[in-house]
Amino acid sequence: MADIRIEWPDPEGQEIVERLFAVAVALRVHFEETAADAGLTVPQAHTLIHLQEPQRMGEVAAHLRCEPSHVTAIADSLERCGFLRREPDPEDRRAKRLLLTSRGQQLRDRLLARLFERAPIISVLEADQRTELLSLLRTAQSVAGPDIRR
Amino acid sequence: MADIRIEWPDPEGQEIVERLFAVAVALRVHFEETAADAGLTVPQAHTLIHLQEPQRMGEVAAHLRCEPSHVTAIADSLERCGFLRREPDPEDRRAKRLLLTSRGQQLRDRLLARLFERAPIISVLEADQRTELLSLLRTAQSVAGPDIRR
DNA sequence: GTGAATTACTTCAGTGATTGAACTGTTTTC
DNA sequence: GAAAACAGTTCAATCACTGAAGTAATTCAC
Numbered sequence: 001m002a003d004i005r006i007e008w009p010d011p012e013g014q015e016i017v018e019r020l021f022a023v024a025v026a027l028r029v030h031f032e033e034t035a036a037d038a039g040l041t042v043p044q045a046h047t048l049i050h051l052q053e054p055q056r057m058g059e060v061a062a063h064l065r066c067e068p069s070h071v072t073a074i075a076d077s078l079e080r081c082g083f084l085r086r087e088p089d090p091e092d093r094r095a096k097r098l099l100l101t102s103r104g105q106q107l108r109d110r111l112l113a114r115l116f117e118r119a120p121i122i123s124v125l126e127a128d129q130r131t132e133l134l135s136l137l138r139t140a141q142s143v144a145g146p147d148i149r150r
Numbered sequence: 151m152a153d154i155r156i157e158w159p160d161p162e163g164q165e166i167v168e169r170l171f172a173v174a175v176a177l178r179v180h181f182e183e184t185a186a187d188a189g190l191t192v193p194q195a196h197t198l199i200h201l202q203e204p205q206r207m208g209e210v211a212a213h214l215r216c217e218p219s220h221v222t223a224i225a226d227s228l229e230r231c232g233f234l235r236r237e238p239d240p241e242d243r244r245a246k247r248l249l250l251t252s253r254g255q256q257l258r259d260r261l262l263a264r265l266f267e268r269a270p271i272i273s274v275l276e277a278d279q280r281t282e283l284l285s286l287l288r289t290a291q292s293v294a295g296p297d298i299r300r
Numbered sequence: 301g302t303g304a305a306t307t308a309c310t311t312c313a314g315t316g317a318t319t320g321a322a323c324t325g326t327t328t329t330c
Numbered sequence: 331g332a333a334a335a336c337a338g339t340t341c342a343a344t345c346a347c348t349g350a351a352g353t354a355a356t357t358c359a360c
Binding site: 027 | 160162163164165166167169170171172173174177178179181215265266269271272274275279280281282283284286287288289290291292
């Protein structure tokens, strides 16, 4: 998205959005690579990361912004690999909760460690710049709230 | 990515990365919605936006990080809709360049305008905070350079 | 409390983005 | 001037994802 350039009343806002898009692309690529290194597809990795606590499948579908039937397929594959298992939800016998096995926990930890370790962008900043950036991000996200889904 | 939490020596860095991921997700959703509103798929919209200048198909494939054969399909669809046309590259008769028709230009402009207009996050910030954010983004991206691809 | 409507997940067929291999024509190399 | 590399296309296959129909459990209404 280097070559956007249109006439626009707010060039500063435009550059911020452009640069944030660049951040978004870099992070997405970083996520894809990290997932692929772990032998996972992107939605598999998202699911694994989301399962710090056991979650109902419908909840996972909402988080991933996909159809419940797709979560069935993702859960099937991760269960076949031994990273999670289904358990009936004690509160609603229609529902099933997904929970990580110890292998799944390990993989999740490794995935997150790499995600943070090698995350692009912030490594360049000085300590006070990082603090300032964090403060701005908190402010910016305090209203809409971080869009956490997917 | 709300529920990440692992033990990690750098909680500030972790929160920054978490929040940047949240920004990335929000912008991706924003992009998908904007493309869909224009009747385009995500790769179609990326291609259109990338074609400020005529580009060779191989170059577009590199930009989109996909196989050349996929660019053929995308170009076919956008050409069928009348948004671009192929022209032989004057420098290499094997290659073809994609260039926007005037309808394509119009759609590209509309797309970019909406992308900037409705971009989430920055609307909350005060003027001096925006300036500070831009400065930090410039610094952070000056080394690795903005990862512009895709 | 019993039946109707709703909900959680699954199954399965279909769609659409994407890849990889085989092919045509063009350029480069030596 | 032949061989190798390259740009794009075609086509078959793959994979993520959706939508509809089905099963079982829950909730709602009366």
